[in-house]
Amino acid sequence: MVDAEAFIEEATAEIGEAVGDANAVIALSGGVDSSVAAALAYRAIGEQLTPVYVDTGLMRKGETEGIRETFAFMESLTVVDARDRFLDALAGVTDPEEKRHAIGEQFIREFEREAKETDAEFLVQGTIYPDRIESEGNIKSHHNVGGLPEVVDFEGIVEPVRDLYKDEVREIARALDLEAVISERMPFPGPGLAVRIIGEVTEEKLGVARDATHVVEEEVAEHDPWQAFAAVIGKATGVKGDNRVHGWVVSVRSVESRDGMTARAQDLPWETLQRIQSRITGENDDVARVVYDVTHKPPATIEYE
Ligand code: XMP
Helix, strand or coil: CCCHHHHHHHHHHHHHHHHCCCEEEEECCCCHHHHHHHHHHHHHHHHHEEEEEEECCCCCCCHHHHHHHHCCCCCCCEEEECHHHHHHHHCCCCCHHHHHHHHHHHHHHHHHHHHHHHCEEEEECCCCHHHHHHHHCCCCCCCCCCCCCCCCCCCEEECCCCCCCHHHHHHHHHHCCCCHHHHCCCCCCCCHHHHHECCCCCHHHHHHHHHHHHHHHHHHHHHCCCEEEEEEEEEEEEEECCEEEEEEEEEEEEEECCCCCCEEECCCCHHHHHHHHHHHHHHCCCEEEEEECCCCECCCCCCCC
């Protein structure tokens, strides 16, 4: 465990030293990692920081509205509506690593544009330790590390929580008095719902994944998983009313973990699973089937792509 006060002091000093009198932008996603990075950077350089939230369209339900409220105290908060550009960048892309790359590049383009407008020379990121080792080991190229385009138009990248594990980041979040909705929030991958959709990302699949994930989050909250969500994994036959339909297969995942490196599928009560099933199929006529993923990590990963 880290000494939170000492860490905050050191990280703040380090950011101040790295950025100096220049301006910086931060990739704000609403997750705990980037929120802590933003709060630290805001402490260090105040108004020199522009927190940029890119609405990729790959976010959870209500995320954009939540961000506006939570970070309203940062006057320079900038919300970019990039939903169409991300969908375009992902059109026809089915390979998981290509998806990450397309998303990573689009992300950086969005930031670069905002950074130019604010004369920012530095990019602050919420990369944490497990992101780095998984990328170095090439298990997956996390968009905020391995997927960066070769030429990034910033003088430097500052990663204040790069040596921390997730539970340590949460500790810092609490010490920084960030709202519980941030400090205790489930981790959400940088590429968002795109890694919870097998194959091409379309607006329709995104809608199914977003609504179903919202149901899962609500229903499993009392069981306090480390991460829980729904993924769109294919199509199968079902019966709705008097008709056979070829609808979406939604896979529900709920795992316990310390840091995401390994995970155990949660032993959820049957009633909870049935309630999830009935809400997801009831709320969306195009979902034919809901399955529960009982695979641990390893051998599976937590996300689907
Ligand atoms: P996996 O699926 O590799 O996930 O078992 C481990 C943890 O990492 C998150 N994850 C990502 N986070 N960019 C991110 O920022 C990514 O590309 C990415 N892929 C997975 C995942 O949600 C889990 O918490």
